[in-house]
Amino acid sequence: MHMCTVVPISLTVGANRIVPTIAIPHPLGNPTLTLEEERDIRRNLVGRALRALETEVTGQTVFEK
């Protein structure tokens, strides 16, 4: 599965399970937040990635939530 910020690129190159992320230079973090807040965001995104892996898909699917 693919975690990335620019979802249209991911769709173009053919990823099937996609989780949209925060920003190009820090897809799984946000430097404006505290370390703990950042980890919360990351936990949430990685959790979503695991859920995507557990989900049957028939074609390209973006896991927005």
Next chain:
Amino acid sequence: MIKVVQYINQFFANVGGEEMAHIPAEVREGVVGPGLAFKQAFGDEAEIVATIVCGDSYFNENLEEAKKVVLDMVKKYNPDLFIAGPAFNAGRYGVACGTIATAVKEELGIPSLTGMYKENPGADMFKNKIYMVSTKNSAAGMRDAVKKMAPLALKLAKGEKIGASIEEGYMPNGIRVNFFEKERGSKRAVDMLIKKLSGKEYVTEFPMPDFDRVDPNPAVKDITKAKIALVTSGGIVPKGNPDHIESSSASKYGEYDIDGVMDLTEATYETAHGGYDPVYANLDADRVLPVDILREFEKQGKIGSLHKYFYTTVGNGTAVKSSKGFAEEFSKKLKADGVDAVILTST
């Protein structure tokens, strides 16, 4: 007058269909089948002196011998031009046309041309070796094919300068030629944008590579038992970039052991990527490669385990072909190591 020899299969020679695909090569004097349309298009400029007819199965099953026999037949007539096909979407015929047209050009030094549908397997195999006109996918496109092939054939025979693929109708063959456009780039870009916005057709000057599509893998049955690996195009590497992965147009990938690594820190990891602001990843590489959270999940039993190695490269102007090569190689390792799923992060 330009002397032409043409190669066609048993079907177009009206010998028969699949049941006659086994016939060996034979020569007929003059024009046969599709040659009539070419003859008309050539007018007084060229004459088809002979037509070689060969069964598709015969050619493909006896490749070396068939090639040799057909080459000898061509040589006998010492033509100024050789035309194979057009083969449309007939696979074996396309491969035969590509093979023999290439051999005539390379071994006899005679200008050669073929034509087929872009998805014919012969197209990818030979379009970079020989001028290959793009045709429709069935013989119903014969008139269209001849209209493109005949003028190009005459140019080749006369040794005239061949224009760009889009002007001449042959498939792009990977050769780039520098030239000056009439309009400057800014004007061309705006013209293209206006056409696009008003829903008109426009031609891009920078076509995207063809990306393949793969069927999605089945879902992971039980993620709490799964071995998960991390892969990234965000250039995360051990501090100092020990393998010197390039900051753009990477020619390699890295494989790094994270056994026992609980957290990527400023002191231990950084990014080699030259295409985004590296400050955030250099301070905390977990922002690109979430090792800290996966370790936490591993401990809590939310995943089986985090794979011992991660794979990394720099996705910055890196050729699609290189990336594919990297992935082909490390995917085999991932499979051999019993990895159940991969999380690929990109910047």
